[in-house]
Amino acid sequence: MQAADTRPKRATQPRPAALPRRAEPDARRQSLIEAAMRVLARAGANGASVRAIAQEAGVSPGLVGHYFTGIDALIAETYTHVDAMVTRALDAAVAAAPPLPRARLEAFVTASFTAPIAQPALLATWIAFWSLVTSQPQIARQHDEQYAGYRARLEGLLREAGVAEADLRHAAIAVTALVDGLWLELCLSPQCFSSEEAGAIARRFLGTVCGGVA
């Protein structure tokens, strides 16, 4: 597997201004993680090498080893960063919704299919992370924790919406699976169905889960 052609040089995200030659450690870490995001979006999971990321960040390859124990740790932290960004976007969507339990729930799932969450450029980050889950127990644990957090947030919204406590776990698993499946297919072949259709399908499912009439 070799790096794919990246000729078009499509501007996925503008590169931020270069950091001072000697930067604040936290800022440098962050800039490396954001560079990894851009490389993953542009070149895919197979193209996200130490050298490519360092070049994207405008630093020497050796610096990666100074901030991360290895490329896998950088990928894992990039996943954490993207996951936090997704969580923030979802929380913002919920907060912006009318203060009705059902509306908040619908805002949660609808936001999953709109920018900045559902963009094919983010898929490579998940793929790169998933490919580490099987072989690295620590990565598997991280995945479990972040997914558990996602489901816990969803369980809270479902509880507000009146889902019985006994059904909460299965309902959260079901909604999570449906949203993830729609999200994945939306990223893999965006022309198969639209974000609006995905949102409509998911909201309709919420109607059956909450048992209530719309």
Added chain:
Amino acid sequence: MQAADTRPKRATQPRPAALPRRAEPDARRQSLIEAAMRVLARAGANGASVRAIAQEAGVSPGLVGHYFTGIDALIAETYTHVDAMVTRALDAAVAAAPPLPRARLEAFVTASFTAPIAQPALLATWIAFWSLVTSQPQIARQHDEQYAGYRARLEGLLREAGVAEADLRHAAIAVTALVDGLWLELCLSPQCFSSEEAGAIARRFLGTVCGGVA
């Protein structure tokens, strides 16, 4: 060199008997694809190199280039092979079900969470394939076709089960997404919920899609 080192190391799947030195071309192709499956299951997407696959198949690395245009083509054909195996297992489950539309439909989704489909060892094949979808248009086309085939089969079962023609497309997309999401999470963290739970969740969803009460 390392010709003597053919002792069984880790038996994920038993390696089939070695082919004769000069094998039937179709058989050799097939053996390379099956070797790729075993390597993907054992070493993950990042470990599925030409050399590892050739060694697993008991042939020289150069032979891969004789049967496939490159490692990406071998991965793509491996995906095709696994997809065909899944399709066969699903069709067999449907055929073995009672000849009632709803039972056939339930058999279809239930089989998605039992061997030989839902095993974490298969996840690496999907991951390796997905990582090629973004960068290679031909792979993207192949993905679209195989997913369309899956949904078409599901649409047929849903039609038999009485789903209105106007709802068929969205229903198939929804069931596919739910099953895929459950399947993915089941492979990524098998301890989070069980295959039986996944089946129960999916069957319950079918009840709401078909409109009928269970």
Added chain:
DNA sequence: CGCCTTATTGAACGATCGTACAACAATCAT
């Protein structure tokens, strides 16, 4: 200013990657 800490460099290392290719060997037609 000189000293100390440390962020950063850039090259080098060994390993592995995918692919190409000449040589070898096995089968088949004649």
Added chain:
DNA sequence: ATGATTGTTGTACGATCGTTCAATAAGGCG
């Protein structure tokens, strides 16, 4: 048997991989 065909080998090549590490440079502090 002989030649043609082709499956198969093994190696070599250039590229790239992740990581290491001595050298360098940039600030903080006396």
